[in-house]
Amino acid sequence: MSPEFILYLVINTAVVLAIAPLFISLIKKVKAWTQGRRGPPLFQTYFMLAKLVKKEVIYSPHSSWIMRVTPIINIAAILVAALFVPLVFVPEPVGGIGNIILLLYLLALAKFFMALAGLDAGSSFGGMGSSREMSISAIIEPTTIIVFAALVFVFKTLNIFEMFTLSAASGTLSTPTLILIGISLFIILIVETSRIPVDNPETHLELTMIHEGMILEQSGSNLALMELSAAVKLTLLMALLINLIIPFGLSTTLSAAGLLLALVLFLVKGTVLAGVIGLFESSMAKMRFFRLPSLFAMAFFFSTLIIIIEVFS
Structure with a gap:
């Protein structure tokens, strides 16, 4: 493993951990503005995580080792997955890092x-949230596979680093089909991060909650890890979308000036996308559970169309 790639691992991990809570706060801020409220400070998510770390971890008497290791496995898997999606610098691929199939398995x-x-805590709310999550996953995961397969067909490679290199080399949209992929990736982002209209991450209403139901029994530093992993997952999916669709500014050389410019441009693009997500959520209500497949079908249709176009073109 080259020193350049080791430096990439350090930089990418540091950047994603540093800015992931910011995008969560930005989305909340935009949603508050659309409702005529002032909203939380931009660093509210950082304050919340810092407060949770200082609190005591309490386990249900019915829980097992699964409850104890889940926060660690969750954040570890998400951070490794984040290494597959360059935020500011695209290195040369090494080993299996960057493989799009392995990324899906980590998520x-x-x-x-x-x-x-x-399920482990024995809570009815947790069991309900887990049941709903697995039901949605059974529907969305085939769509997710088709969306990522469309990416593979467009870029002719399974490696995300090579996709980003090809996209950054063009500096613009390399093919009109990427616009359709962008719509599909946006839908995947909304579903995978449990946002409106699929779920409301800001509610604990037992009749609707999915993601919040699964982490309801977490507390203290364990809850901080779960919240941080959710923020990192949102950031890596945002990076996958904006750095493939709008690749300008992504650095392909390891230089201080290039990395700084790429970081600033990524923050700008991420801020715009976070604003779009906030506006999108504010313009819609949560969909009924049995109407969700109609949302997934749109991403499935666009991605299948792209594959057909690429095969016969």
């Missing part, structure tokens, strides 16, 4: 253990 691993932890 599925984190989701699987989170659902197990929801």
Whole structure:
């Protein structure tokens, strides 16, 4: 493993951990503005995480080792997955890092253990949230596979680093089909991060909660890890979308000036996308559970159309 790639691992992990809570606060701020409220400070998520770390961890008497290891497995899987999606610098691929199939397995691993932890505590709310999460996953995961398969067909590679290199080399949209992929990736982002209209991350109403139901029994530093992993997952999916669709500014050389410019541009693009997510959530109500497949079908249709176009073009 080259020193350049080791430096990439350090930089990418540091950047994603540093800015992930910011995007959560930005989305909340935009939603508050649309409702005529002032909203929380931009650093509110950082304050919340810092407060949770200082609190005591309490376990249900019915829980097992699954509840104890889930926060660690969750954050570890998400952080490793984040290494597959360059935020500011695209290195040369090394080993299996960057493989799009392994990325999907890492995201599925984190989701699987989170659902197990929801069941492990013996809480009816946790079991309900886990049941709903697995039901949605059974529907959305085939769509997710088709969306990422469309990316593979467009860029002719399974490696995300090579996708980003090709996209950054063009500096603009390399193909009109990426616009359709962008719509599909946006839908995947909304579903995978449990946002409106799929779920409301700001409610604890037992009749509707999905993600919040699964982490309801978490507390203290364990809850901080779960919240941080959710923020990192949102950031890596945002990076996958904006750095493929709007690749300008992504650095392909390891220089201080290039990295700084790429970081600033990524923050600008991420802020715009966070604003779009906030506006999107504010313009919609939570959908009924049995109407969700109609949302997934849109991403499935666009991605299937892209694959057909690429195969016969």
